[in-house]
Structures are given as structure tokens and as C-alpha cells.
Amino acid sequence: MTPFAVAGVQMHVNALQPNVDGMIHRLDVLMARFPWTQMVLFSELAPFGPLPRFSLPLRNETLERFREAAAKHHVWLIPGSMFETAEDGRVYNTSTVIDPRGEIVAHYRKMFPFRPYEAGVEAGTGFCIFDVPEVGRFGLSICYDIWFPETTRQLTAHGVEVLLHPVLTGTTDREAELAIARATAAQFQCYVIDVNGLGAGGVGKSCVVDPTATVLHQSGGQEDMFPLELDLDYVRRQRETGMKGLGQVLKSFRDRSVDFPVYDRASGADAYLHSLGPLEIPQQGSRAGLDMGETPEIARPEPELFKGAAVPEAVNRTSGGPAPARERDERETTPSTT
Structure with missing residues (x-):
């Protein structure tokens, strides 16, 4: 001790x-x-x-x-x-x-x-x-x-x-x-x-x-x-x-098979974060983040930046944002083949 x-x-x-x-x-x-x-x-x-x-x-x-x-x-x-x-x-x-x-x-x-x-x-x-x-x-x-x-x-x-x-x-x-x-x-x-x-x-x-x-x-x-x-x-x-x-936990992190491109500021992997607006104090009546219009276009990093990491299924392949609802519904009701 x-x-x-x-x-x-x-x-x-x-x-x-x-x-x-x-x-x-x-x-x-x-x-x-x-x-x-x-x-x-x-x-x-x-x-x-x-x-x-x-x-x-x-x-x-x-x-x-x-x-x-x-x-x-x-x-x-x-x-x-x-x-x-x-x-x-x-x-x-x-x-x-x-x-x-x-x-x-x-x-x-x-x-x-x-x-x-x-x-x-x-x-x-x-x-x-x-x-x-x-x-x-x-x-x-x-x-x-x-x-x-x-x-x-x-x-x-x-x-x-x-x-x-x-x-x-x-x-x-x-x-x-x-x-x-x-x-x-x-x-x-x-x-x-x-x-x-x-x-x-x-x-x-x-x-x-x-x-x-x-x-x-x-x-x-x-x-x-x-x-x-x-x-x-x-x-x-x-x-x-x-x-x-x-x-x-520490040994598992040490022995990890992946590095994280989000920590490379030049990788573009943090593109979504740049869509969140300025770091500022909210004001009365703020509607920040509640825009019901189209999801803003977000640059998606090139595939090789993920270095083999799986891309989540619910990610829109063209914008990096959420997949359209109809596309999600079709996936959720289609039987798995695996």
C-alpha cells in the first residue's frame, strides 16, 4: 500500500x-x-x-x-x-x-x-x-x-x-x-x-x-x-x-488499431464542427440551431482520411449529414442479409 x-x-x-x-x-x-x-x-x-x-x-x-x-x-x-x-x-x-x-x-x-x-x-x-x-x-x-x-x-x-x-x-x-x-x-x-x-x-x-x-x-x-x-x-x-x-482501459487505448483524424486540423474530419456557428453567449429569443430549413451543406472528408474506419450507416454519403427519412425507413424495414 x-x-x-x-x-x-x-x-x-x-x-x-x-x-x-x-x-x-x-x-x-x-x-x-x-x-x-x-x-x-x-x-x-x-x-x-x-x-x-x-x-x-x-x-x-x-x-x-x-x-x-x-x-x-x-x-x-x-x-x-x-x-x-x-x-x-x-x-x-x-x-x-x-x-x-x-x-x-x-x-x-x-x-x-x-x-x-x-x-x-x-x-x-x-x-x-x-x-x-x-x-x-x-x-x-x-x-x-x-x-x-x-x-x-x-x-x-x-x-x-x-x-x-x-x-x-x-x-x-x-x-x-x-x-x-x-x-x-x-x-x-x-x-x-x-x-x-x-x-x-x-x-x-x-x-x-x-x-x-x-x-x-x-x-x-x-x-x-x-x-x-x-x-x-x-x-x-x-x-x-x-x-x-x-x-x-489504458492498455486498450495503448494497443488501439486506429488513429483519430479529427485531431488533425487539416484533415477536414471536423467539418461538421465548423457549421455550428460562433462561440458566443445566447441572447433572448435565440433560435440558433432550430432552423427547420435544409440541412446546411457540410464538406465531407475524403474516404482515405478514415483509414479503414467504418462510416456509420445513418450518414448521408453526399453531404455528411443525416440520411433522408425515406432512405432510413427503407433500410429499417429491409431484412438483414448478414
Whole structure:
């Protein structure tokens, strides 16, 4: 067994004044109550809330306070994230990993800002992977990143065993996000530590999920501190023998017989996606996507781009869109010859 104790802190976040003192106070309380904790994770944008106007340079006085707190308690500390103003003036949503000596191990810029709502925030392009000596490999993603499984795919392909996931979700899609957290744990056979805030920081419902998609802890809508001892050997066992002795997902992906042309932007395989219109906030009375006219003409990639992959029967061979209803009806009522 390789045990490691990780605690999430779900706390009220104020949008108009700093929350840093409250974070450090809660860290002090957590470590007094649960001194065996080895890593602490706060929610996305916990220090200053969700307004980019409170953005700071990457190295700042607040980060120094968090470094001191980590060293004081001898814990790994991920203090959520903060808006960062880069040297070129662009703003990122950036998380920092601090080790038990108070040293900065890594910075991570959110790869998928919640566009179109998170306007004016740039997307990061680098991944965050770090090792806890004699324990295992950890990765970091922020909120909306997890909706794109490619992000976790990249992390786990490099051996990440625990996904740290600070979020700020105060919207009606929180239940969907919880389902995604469980699916991510199962798909990639890893722990998922998902920490949301309260107030301006979210609706709570933080969770910890193990590599079999079992929810180990689920917070409600109140403040919560939840330290749990993880077993990273359990991750390795699941990946080697399959989830509950069943699906060996990572090895099956490794041994795949197909590559995916949709990831080649020049292939044309994503032509349909370009028909969906601009990425913008819906307006009152919007009829977007409800046009009852003809299906727009969509360029279909050349057959060789599929590299032998089967084309679904319900795809119109000329436009790439749905087959006409009459054609579908004829197929559905014709006995199979196979």
C-alpha cells in the first residue's frame, strides 16, 4: 500500500474582497484537526474570487504567504488558482503547486477557459505533472478542462495517478460535472479530487472519486474539510488487472488499431464542427440551431482520411449529414442479409 492523505477545502468565496486570510485560517484549523494531512487543495479562484480585475503578476505577495503556510505545516499546497497578468499583459487563470518546503514546483494555466462566459482570459497550452517522492505522480487541471477528456488523456499517458481538479461552478451544470468526474476516474483509472467553492466560488458539492468510479466523499452545500487517505497502489492494481478485474482501459487505448483524424486540423474530419456557428453567449429569443430549413451543406472528408474506419450507416454519403427519412425507413424495414 502507498498511502497519501489529501484534503480538500470547500469554503465560502467573496467576489469583492480577498479570501486569503480565510484560506490560511482554514488551513491552520485543518492541520490542527487532521495533522496527518499531506496535501491540501482549495477551489478555483479561491484567493480573490472570479473577477479578472483582481489579477496579479505570477510572483506576488499572496503567493509568498501561501509558500510560508505550506512550509509551516509541511504540506503540499495548491491554493486554488488566481488570475495572472503575464508580462505581455494577457490574463490567465493560473494554479500553483507548492511543496512542503514552501518551494514552487509548478504553475498551470487553465487550458479551456469557460468561453464565451470567461471572456478576456487566455488559454494555457502546457500541462502540469509533478511527482510526490516515494508516493506517485499527480496532475492538475482546472474546472472546464475536465469536460475535454483529451486533457486527462495526456496526463494519464504520462503516468498521472491522481487528478487534482479545483473548480468554480455555481451554475446548473454542476450535476453534469459530477458525472464527468466519475466518468473521468473510470476512463483513466485514477483518483479525481474535485473541489468547488461556495458563494461567489460555486455551489459546493465537492467530491473525491476512486479509480473504480466509487465516490469516496461528497460534500453538500456547506463549508467542508475532507481529508482522505488515498492508496496509489490501488490505481496501479486497477490499471494492471482492469477496473474490478474487468476493463483494462489504458492498455486498450495503448494497443488501439486506429488513429483519430479529427485531431488533425487539416484533415477536414471536423467539418461538421465548423457549421455550428460562433462561440458566443445566447441572447433572448435565440433560435440558433432550430432552423427547420435544409440541412446546411457540410464538406465531407475524403474516404482515405478514415483509414479503414467504418462510416456509420445513418450518414448521408453526399453531404455528411443525416440520411433522408425515406432512405432510413427503407433500410429499417429491409431484412438483414448478414
